[in-house]
Amino acid sequence: MKPLQIADKTFTSRLFTGTGKFRDIATMQAAVEASGSELVTVALTRVATQGDVDERLTALEASEINLLPNTSGVRDAKEAIFAAQLAREALGTNWIKLEIHPDPKYLLPDPVETLKATEALVKEGFVVMPYIQADPVLCKRLEAVGAQCVMPLGAPIGSNKGLRTQDFLEIIIEQSNVPVIVDAGIGAPSHASWAMELGADAVLVNTAIAVSPDPVTMAKAFEMAVQCGRMAYESGLASTHPHASASSPFTSFLTE
Amino acid sequence: MKPLQIADKTFTSRLFTGTGKFRDIATMQAAVEASGSELVTVALTRVATQGDVDERLTALEASEINLLPNTSGVRDAKEAIFAAQLAREALGTNWIKLEIHPDPKYLLPDPVETLKATEALVKEGFVVMPYIQADPVLCKRLEAVGAQCVMPLGAPIGSNKGLRTQDFLEIIIEQSNVPVIVDAGIGAPSHASWAMELGADAVLVNTAIAVSPDPVTMAKAFEMAVQCGRMAYESGLASTHPHASASSPFTSFLTE
Amino acid sequence: MKPLQIADKTFTSRLFTGTGKFRDIATMQAAVEASGSELVTVALTRVATQGDVDERLTALEASEINLLPNTSGVRDAKEAIFAAQLAREALGTNWIKLEIHPDPKYLLPDPVETLKATEALVKEGFVVMPYIQADPVLCKRLEAVGAQCVMPLGAPIGSNKGLRTQDFLEIIIEQSNVPVIVDAGIGAPSHASWAMELGADAVLVNTAIAVSPDPVTMAKAFEMAVQCGRMAYESGLASTHPHASASSPFTSFLTE
Amino acid sequence: MKPLQIADKTFTSRLFTGTGKFRDIATMQAAVEASGSELVTVALTRVATQGDVDERLTALEASEINLLPNTSGVRDAKEAIFAAQLAREALGTNWIKLEIHPDPKYLLPDPVETLKATEALVKEGFVVMPYIQADPVLCKRLEAVGAQCVMPLGAPIGSNKGLRTQDFLEIIIEQSNVPVIVDAGIGAPSHASWAMELGADAVLVNTAIAVSPDPVTMAKAFEMAVQCGRMAYESGLASTHPHASASSPFTSFLTE
Known part of the structure; x- marks a missing residue:
C-alpha cells in the first residue's frame, strides 16, 4: 500500500484512532498499539483542565505515536x-x-x-484537520484556506451506522486535492473497509474500538479492515451490476 | 478465531473460493494460494466434458486444498x-x-x-452444500434432510451488491444448527467482513477475486476481510444507535 | 389506471387489505371502506372455529367487497x-x-x-394466491402449476421495513406472466408507492392500517399511495443517476 | 391536513414545483396546474437576461400561483x-x-x-428560502439570522435517488422552528411520501415531473404522494421492527 502524506508527516497506517472511552489506561495503551495507528486523538480538555500531562499521555508519549489534540467541546471559532x-x-x-x-x-x-477557525489557525502555523459534514463545497473551501486534509463524517457520531453519506463522500474524494479521512459513524470493520474501497485516504475510529468487550482484538480487526479495503481500492474493484451474470460457466452438457 | 467444522473436515480459513473466470491457470493458482482458502469450487463440467482431469485440477491437487465440485449448469434434481x-x-x-x-x-x-436433490444425495453418502435463496424456512428443511451447511445468497450472483438479503440472513443465522456460508453477491472485502460480522460461518467469493486486475492482491484482501469480520463478531460489535453520542468527552471548560 | 385482472375478476383498486388487528369491527368496516379495496383477507380460523359466520364477515358481506380467506396458521400442504x-x-x-x-x-x-398445495388446490378448482419469499424461480414454478398470481414478501411480516427484497422483486416482475402482489413489509404509504413504481400489480396492506391510531385516514392514505405509484409507473419514471445534473438552467450571466 | 405557513402566506398544498425543463410552455402550465402547487420556482435568469417577462411567466401569472424566483447560477453571496x-x-x-x-x-x-446572503437579504426585507446540504447546524444558524424556512437536499440534485440524507433530515426536522422543505433528489412519488412521513413540511419537485413522458399525470401523482405522506404523518406511522410479528392471528386449530 502507498504511504499517506499529511503536511510533513508520512503514515504507513491509514487507521487513526483515539484515546477516549476506554475502561482503563492499560487497555487503551494496548488497543492503540494493536491498531498500528500512528496518529491518535486526545481531547485537549484532558490536558487543559488538569493542569498537567496526565497518565494517558505519558502512556502514549513513550511510544512513536503522534498525538493529535482535538478541540472537542468548543462551540465557535474563537473558542477553537x-x-x-x-x-x-x-x-x-x-x-x-x-x-x-x-x-x-x-x-x-x-x-x-x-x-473561519481553519483559516485563522493555518495562518498561525497549525496543521489543521477539520471534522465536518460530508459537504463537498465546504471541503473545497477548507482546502482553499489551507486545511491539510478534510474529515467528513460517515454518519452521526456514535451512531455506528456506517457510510450513510456515501453519495457525498464519493464527490468529495473525486474533487479533493488533500487527503480525505472519514470520521464518525464507523462502527464495524466492514465500514472501515468500505470507506477505503471508496477511495478515502484514511479513517478515524475511536468508539467502536474503545467500547468493545475486547478492545485489543477489535483494534487489530480494524487495522486489517483498513488494509484490505485499501488493497482492494488500489487493485481495482468490480462495479455493481444491475443484471446478474454467472460466476461459473453455464453449460447444458448433461441434458444434451 | 475458532476453526470451522463441516462434516468431518475442520477449516482454519473461513474464505472459500473458486477456480472460474481467471485469465490463466498460473494466476488462478497464485490467487487461490494467496486467499488461504482450504476449499475451492470447480465446475464439474470442466472435468466431465474433457474426460480427464485438466491442468486446473492438477495445479490445485498438488496443494493441500480441498476441491469442491459444483453442479453449476444443471436444471433440476435429476440432473444434479x-x-x-x-x-x-x-x-x-x-x-x-x-x-x-x-x-x-x-x-x-x-x-x-x-x-429434493439434497435429500437424495445425503442418502447416497454425499456431503451436500446447497446454494439457495436467503430463505429461512428452506434452510431449516435442508438441515432436516441432512445438508451439512446452507449457502444462502447475499445478492443476485455476479451483481457485487453485497448483502441485500441481510434481514433474512440474520434469521437464518439465528435459527441454523449447521454452518451458514454466504454465497453470491459479495463484490468487495467490506461485503465479506459484513457477512462475518453478522455471524455467518464463512463466505464464498469467486468472481470478485478472479476478475480483479490484480487477483492475487484481491485474494489476500478478502482473506483479511474475512478474518477481521470474524474477529469483530467474536469480540462483540456495538449496535447501531438512532441517536448520536459523543466519542470524545464533551466539556464546556473554555466558556466558563 | 388500467384495471387489474385476476382469474375471472377485474379490480379497479390495486390495494388489497385485511380484517385482522383492528380495535373493533366498526373501525375495521370504516377503514376497509376508506381504502377502496375490493379484496379483503379474512383468517379462515375465525370462521372455522366459531362454527358460524361472525360479525366481522356480516359487516363486510353487506358490501361489494370480495372476501379472501387465508390459511394463516397452517404448517404444511395437507393442512392448507x-x-x-x-x-x-x-x-x-x-x-x-x-x-x-x-x-x-x-x-x-x-x-x-x-x-405442493398450490398444485393440488388448482386441480380442485381454487383460485390460489400464494404468499411466498421473493424467490423468482419459485414464482415461475407456481405460475407453471396454475397459481393465478404470486404474492412475494417485501420484508419480514410485521417489520414495516419496506421493500428489502427489491432486487428480487424486480426480477419477479420482469419474468412473471401472472400478477405480482407485494405482501408483507409494507409499513408506510411510501412503501406502497414504491412497490407500484417498480411495476408490482398490487399490494396487500393490513397491519400498517389496522394498528394506526387513525385507521380510516391511514387506509385512505394507502389508497392514494397505490394510485400515485401506479400512475408514475404507467407514465414512466426517471432512472437514478450516479452523477447529478441541474434542475434549473445554469448560467453565468451575472458575472460576465 | 394542516395548512402550511411560511412568512405571511398560507399554503394548502405542500408540493412546490418549478418551471424548468418542460418541453413546452403549454405542458408546463398544465403540469403546474395538475400539481395543485401554490408556489412555483422560476430561474430569475430567464427574467433578467431577456429584459422582459417572458411567456412562461405570463402563463403562470394569470393563475393564483405564487412565483418564487431562484438565484440558480450564482456562485457567492454577492452575486446572490x-x-x-x-x-x-x-x-x-x-x-x-x-x-x-x-x-x-x-x-x-x-x-x-x-x-451570509441569507443574513443580508433578510435585513433587506426578503423572505429567504435557502437551498442547502442536510446540515443540522447550518439549519439552526439560518433560522437564527431569519430564514423563513430551510430547504435541505435529499440527494444530489438531479440524481433521483430519494432521501439519502435521511439520518440528517430527521435531526433537522426534530430541531427546526421553521418549515423544513426537502429539495433535490426526489425522483418518484414514493420519495415525496417518504419525506412527508418523516415530518418534512413540504417538498420541492421539478425535474421528475418535467422530464416525465407524461408530466401532467406525474404532477398529479406527486400531489397525491405528498398528501398521503402527510396524512400518514399526521395519523401516526408504525415504527420498524427488528423482529417480525404476525398480521393474522396464528392458530393451530387444524392440527389439534
Missing part, C-alpha cells in the same frame, strides 16, 4: 482557536483536529465556524 | 444427482456444492429441486 | 388444503390466499409446501 | 444578493429561493455564502 493554542503549548504539537459543535446532543460540526 | 455422481467418480470426493438453476439469465436457485 | 376446503364451504368462495408457515416466530412461508 | 434584488424588481416579489453553487458539475450549495 484558543483551545488550539492551549494544546500547542501543552503538547508541543502544531497539529490540531478541529471539532466545533455548538449542539451538545448530536455533536454535529458547524461549517461556518470551522472554515 | 447425476452430476454429483460423475463428480464423485472423477474427483474422488463425496463433497458437492449443489447449484440448481433453471433460468440461464439470473442463475437463481430452485428451492424445490434443491431440497 | 383442508383449510382451503373448509373456507370454500363456509364462505362460498373458491379464492384462497395460501399462507404456509411452519415457524411461529417469523411466519415466513415454506416454498416446498406452498408449491 | 444582486440576483435577488433584480428578481424583486422584475417580478414584484420579495420571496427568493437562494441557491449558491460554485461548482457547475454537481450544483451543490455553499454553506458559508448561503448563510
Whole structure:
C-alpha cells in the first residue's frame, strides 16, 4: 500500500484512532498499539483542565505515536482557536483536529465556524484537520484556506451506522486535492473497509474500538479492515451490476 | 478465531473460493494460494466434458486444498444427482456444492429441486452444500434432510451488491444448527467482513477475486476481510444507535 | 389506471387489505371502506372455529367487497388444503390466499409446501394466491402449476421495513406472466408507492392500517399511495443517476 | 391536513414545483396546474437576461400561483444578493429561493455564502428560502439570522435517488422552528411520501415531473404522494421492527 502524506508527516497506517472511552489506561495503551495507528486523538480538555500531562499521555508519549489534540467541546471559532493554542503549548504539537459543535446532543460540526477557525489557525502555523459534514463545497473551501486534509463524517457520531453519506463522500474524494479521512459513524470493520474501497485516504475510529468487550482484538480487526479495503481500492474493484451474470460457466452438457 | 467444522473436515480459513473466470491457470493458482482458502469450487463440467482431469485440477491437487465440485449448469434434481455422481467418480470426493438453476439469465436457485436433490444425495453418502435463496424456512428443511451447511445468497450472483438479503440472513443465522456460508453477491472485502460480522460461518467469493486486475492482491484482501469480520463478531460489535453520542468527552471548560 | 385482472375478476383498486388487528369491527368496516379495496383477507380460523359466520364477515358481506380467506396458521400442504376446503364451504368462495408457515416466530412461508398445495388446490378448482419469499424461480414454478398470481414478501411480516427484497422483486416482475402482489413489509404509504413504481400489480396492506391510531385516514392514505405509484409507473419514471445534473438552467450571466 | 405557513402566506398544498425543463410552455402550465402547487420556482435568469417577462411567466401569472424566483447560477453571496434584488424588481416579489453553487458539475450549495446572503437579504426585507446540504447546524444558524424556512437536499440534485440524507433530515426536522422543505433528489412519488412521513413540511419537485413522458399525470401523482405522506404523518406511522410479528392471528386449530 502507498504511504499517506499529511503536511510533513508520512503514515504507513491509514487507521487513526483515539484515546477516549476506554475502561482503563492499560487497555487503551494496548488497543492503540494493536491498531498500528500512528496518529491518535486526545481531547485537549484532558490536558487543559488538569493542569498537567496526565497518565494517558505519558502512556502514549513513550511510544512513536503522534498525538493529535482535538478541540472537542468548543462551540465557535474563537473558542477553537484558543483551545488550539492551549494544546500547542501543552503538547508541543502544531497539529490540531478541529471539532466545533455548538449542539451538545448530536455533536454535529458547524461549517461556518470551522472554515473561519481553519483559516485563522493555518495562518498561525497549525496543521489543521477539520471534522465536518460530508459537504463537498465546504471541503473545497477548507482546502482553499489551507486545511491539510478534510474529515467528513460517515454518519452521526456514535451512531455506528456506517457510510450513510456515501453519495457525498464519493464527490468529495473525486474533487479533493488533500487527503480525505472519514470520521464518525464507523462502527464495524466492514465500514472501515468500505470507506477505503471508496477511495478515502484514511479513517478515524475511536468508539467502536474503545467500547468493545475486547478492545485489543477489535483494534487489530480494524487495522486489517483498513488494509484490505485499501488493497482492494488500489487493485481495482468490480462495479455493481444491475443484471446478474454467472460466476461459473453455464453449460447444458448433461441434458444434451 | 475458532476453526470451522463441516462434516468431518475442520477449516482454519473461513474464505472459500473458486477456480472460474481467471485469465490463466498460473494466476488462478497464485490467487487461490494467496486467499488461504482450504476449499475451492470447480465446475464439474470442466472435468466431465474433457474426460480427464485438466491442468486446473492438477495445479490445485498438488496443494493441500480441498476441491469442491459444483453442479453449476444443471436444471433440476435429476440432473444434479447425476452430476454429483460423475463428480464423485472423477474427483474422488463425496463433497458437492449443489447449484440448481433453471433460468440461464439470473442463475437463481430452485428451492424445490434443491431440497429434493439434497435429500437424495445425503442418502447416497454425499456431503451436500446447497446454494439457495436467503430463505429461512428452506434452510431449516435442508438441515432436516441432512445438508451439512446452507449457502444462502447475499445478492443476485455476479451483481457485487453485497448483502441485500441481510434481514433474512440474520434469521437464518439465528435459527441454523449447521454452518451458514454466504454465497453470491459479495463484490468487495467490506461485503465479506459484513457477512462475518453478522455471524455467518464463512463466505464464498469467486468472481470478485478472479476478475480483479490484480487477483492475487484481491485474494489476500478478502482473506483479511474475512478474518477481521470474524474477529469483530467474536469480540462483540456495538449496535447501531438512532441517536448520536459523543466519542470524545464533551466539556464546556473554555466558556466558563 | 388500467384495471387489474385476476382469474375471472377485474379490480379497479390495486390495494388489497385485511380484517385482522383492528380495535373493533366498526373501525375495521370504516377503514376497509376508506381504502377502496375490493379484496379483503379474512383468517379462515375465525370462521372455522366459531362454527358460524361472525360479525366481522356480516359487516363486510353487506358490501361489494370480495372476501379472501387465508390459511394463516397452517404448517404444511395437507393442512392448507383442508383449510382451503373448509373456507370454500363456509364462505362460498373458491379464492384462497395460501399462507404456509411452519415457524411461529417469523411466519415466513415454506416454498416446498406452498408449491405442493398450490398444485393440488388448482386441480380442485381454487383460485390460489400464494404468499411466498421473493424467490423468482419459485414464482415461475407456481405460475407453471396454475397459481393465478404470486404474492412475494417485501420484508419480514410485521417489520414495516419496506421493500428489502427489491432486487428480487424486480426480477419477479420482469419474468412473471401472472400478477405480482407485494405482501408483507409494507409499513408506510411510501412503501406502497414504491412497490407500484417498480411495476408490482398490487399490494396487500393490513397491519400498517389496522394498528394506526387513525385507521380510516391511514387506509385512505394507502389508497392514494397505490394510485400515485401506479400512475408514475404507467407514465414512466426517471432512472437514478450516479452523477447529478441541474434542475434549473445554469448560467453565468451575472458575472460576465 | 394542516395548512402550511411560511412568512405571511398560507399554503394548502405542500408540493412546490418549478418551471424548468418542460418541453413546452403549454405542458408546463398544465403540469403546474395538475400539481395543485401554490408556489412555483422560476430561474430569475430567464427574467433578467431577456429584459422582459417572458411567456412562461405570463402563463403562470394569470393563475393564483405564487412565483418564487431562484438565484440558480450564482456562485457567492454577492452575486446572490444582486440576483435577488433584480428578481424583486422584475417580478414584484420579495420571496427568493437562494441557491449558491460554485461548482457547475454537481450544483451543490455553499454553506458559508448561503448563510451570509441569507443574513443580508433578510435585513433587506426578503423572505429567504435557502437551498442547502442536510446540515443540522447550518439549519439552526439560518433560522437564527431569519430564514423563513430551510430547504435541505435529499440527494444530489438531479440524481433521483430519494432521501439519502435521511439520518440528517430527521435531526433537522426534530430541531427546526421553521418549515423544513426537502429539495433535490426526489425522483418518484414514493420519495415525496417518504419525506412527508418523516415530518418534512413540504417538498420541492421539478425535474421528475418535467422530464416525465407524461408530466401532467406525474404532477398529479406527486400531489397525491405528498398528501398521503402527510396524512400518514399526521395519523401516526408504525415504527420498524427488528423482529417480525404476525398480521393474522396464528392458530393451530387444524392440527389439534
